[in-house]
Amino acid sequence: MPSHDALLLLSFGGPEGPDDVLPFLRNVTRGRNVPDERLAAVAEHYHRFGGVSPINGQCRALKAAIEADFAAHGVDLPVYWGNRNWTPYLADTLREMAADGVRRAAAFVTSAYSCYSCCRQYLDDIDRARAEVPGAPEIDKLRVYCGHPGFVEPFVEGARAALAELPAGARLVFTAHSVPLDQPGRQRYAAELAAVARTVVERAAPGAPWDLVYQSRSGPPAQPWLEPDVLDHLGKLHAAGTPAVAVVPIGFVSDHMEVKYDLDVEAAELAARLGLAFRRVPTPGTHPRFVALARELLAEPPGVPRSVPGTLPPRPDSCSPGCCRRTS
Ligand SMILES: CC1=C(CCC(=O)O)c2cc3nc(cc4[nH]c(cc5[nH]c(cc1n2)c(C)c5CCC(=O)O)c(CCC(=O)O)c4C)C(CCC(=O)O)=C3C
Numbered sequence: 483m484p485s486h487d488a489l490l491l492l493s494f495g496g497p498e499g500p501d502d503v504l505p506f507l508r509n510v511t512r513g514r515n516v517p518d519e520r521l522a523a524v525a526e527h528y529h530r531f532g533g534v535s536p537i538n539g540q541c542r543a544l545k546a547a548i549e550a551d552f553a554a555h556g557v558d559l560p561v562y563w564g565n566r567n568w569t570p571y572l573a574d575t576l577r578e579m580a581a582d583g584v585r586r587a588a589a590f591v592t593s594a595y596s597c598y599s600c601c602r603q604y605l606d607d608i609d610r611a612r613a614e615v616p617g618a619p620e621i622d623k624l625r626v627y628c629g630h631p632g633f634v635e636p637f638v639e640g641a642r643a644a645l646a647e648l649p650a651g652a653r654l655v656f657t658a659h660s661v662p663l664d665q666p667g668r669q670r671y672a673a674e675l676a677a678v679a680r681t682v683v684e685r686a687a688p689g690a691p692w693d694l695v696y697q698s699r700s701g702p703p704a705q706p707w708l709e710p711d712v713l714d715h716l717g718k719l720h721a722a723g724t725p726a727v728a729v730v731p732i733g734f735v736s737d738h739m740e741v742k743y744d745l746d747v748e749a750a751e752l753a754a755r756l757g758l759a760f761r762r763v764p765t766p767g768t769h770p771r772f773v774a775l776a777r778e779l780l781a782e783p784p785g786v787p788r789s790v791p792g793t794l795p796p797r798p799d800s801c802s803p804g805c806c807r808r809t810s
Pocket residue numbers: 494495496497507510511514516520521524535536537592593594599600659660661662698699700701733734735738739740
């Protein structure tokens with residue numbers, strides 16, 4: 483990868499108060515055919531938390547931790563932060579970078595996998611924001627990193643700790659955001675998730691029973707999405723006599739709303755009602771291993787396809803123009 487004069491932390495964005503909730507949800511779902519009932523339900527999730535998503539605070543903490551990690555390792559690069567769906571908007575960050583004289587930045591995205599929602603949508607938003615900003619820096623999105631130990635190890639540690647607290651016979655239930663079955667890249671997404679889950683099991687609890695499930699389904703009810711749903715699955719596990727579950731949110735980088743509400747409220751309440759012992763494993767967040775990942779990806783030699791755990795073929799460093807492209 484060519485040399486960079488800045489790191490851009492690129493994230494999803496989230497509301498910072500009650501008045502932000504609806505405009506944020508409209509930004510996220512513009513042109514996406516999400517029913518009003520679903521939007522109203524999700525708005526309630528945010529309002530339960532005072533209209534504040536945890537994700538922006540997590541980005542601020544990650545940015546500060548990356549800056550400290552750079553300083554400790556002699557990496558002399560400024561770190562900027564921009565979002566796709568809320569302030570600080572990416573275009574505003576690019577304007578600030580251009581004013582500071584940044585010519586070419588590497589983007590570390592808070593999304594670890596391949597698929598349209600996880601990868602291409604970030605690339606499209608980079609293109610759109612750059613087109614708005616005269617003199618915008620070039621942006622190279624750092625590679626998909628789901629197989630990197632900096633992402634996997636925090637989950638291994640968390641899974642071990644959760645299992646140590648649960649009774650014998652506990653299952654590992656890996657969970658990720660569902661996507662529609664017609665979403666480009668979803669086979670690769672599901673295969674990467676399964677490979678990461680398998681790696682965590684091998685490292686944390688070899689031979690332990692495990693499943694990969696999905697959560698936070700959106701869209702019209704008739705549209706098919708990746709399944710099984712985590713809530714349905716917990717019900718089935720309980721009915722089959724499973725005494726305990728460690729839920730591992732391998733689809734996510736930080737404990738944002740999908741984790742704090744859909745798992746810590748919804749799934750935890752269901753488990754309590756069923757009498758199913760339940761632990762939720764933390765996401766990487768600001769785990770030092772994950773914080774170091776940005777620096778490690780920046781230092782990788784260019785052009786070498788990176789291995790992904792399990793049997794998946796390696797993935798090239800940068801996406802081809804058509805990868806994960808949405809056609810409809
Ligand atoms: C794969 C995936 C990730 C993981 C990769 C990544 O991290 O990027 C992810 C992350 C996130 N999704 C988030 C929030 C939302 N996602 C929505 C809607 C959707 N997500 C989808 C997929 C994903 N989403 C899809 C296919 C839709 C349907 C509409 C569409 O096709 O785009 C909606 C609309 C309401 C609803 O849920 O229906 C909201 C509010 C937040 C912020 C949380 C916070 O505020 O703390 C984060 C990190």
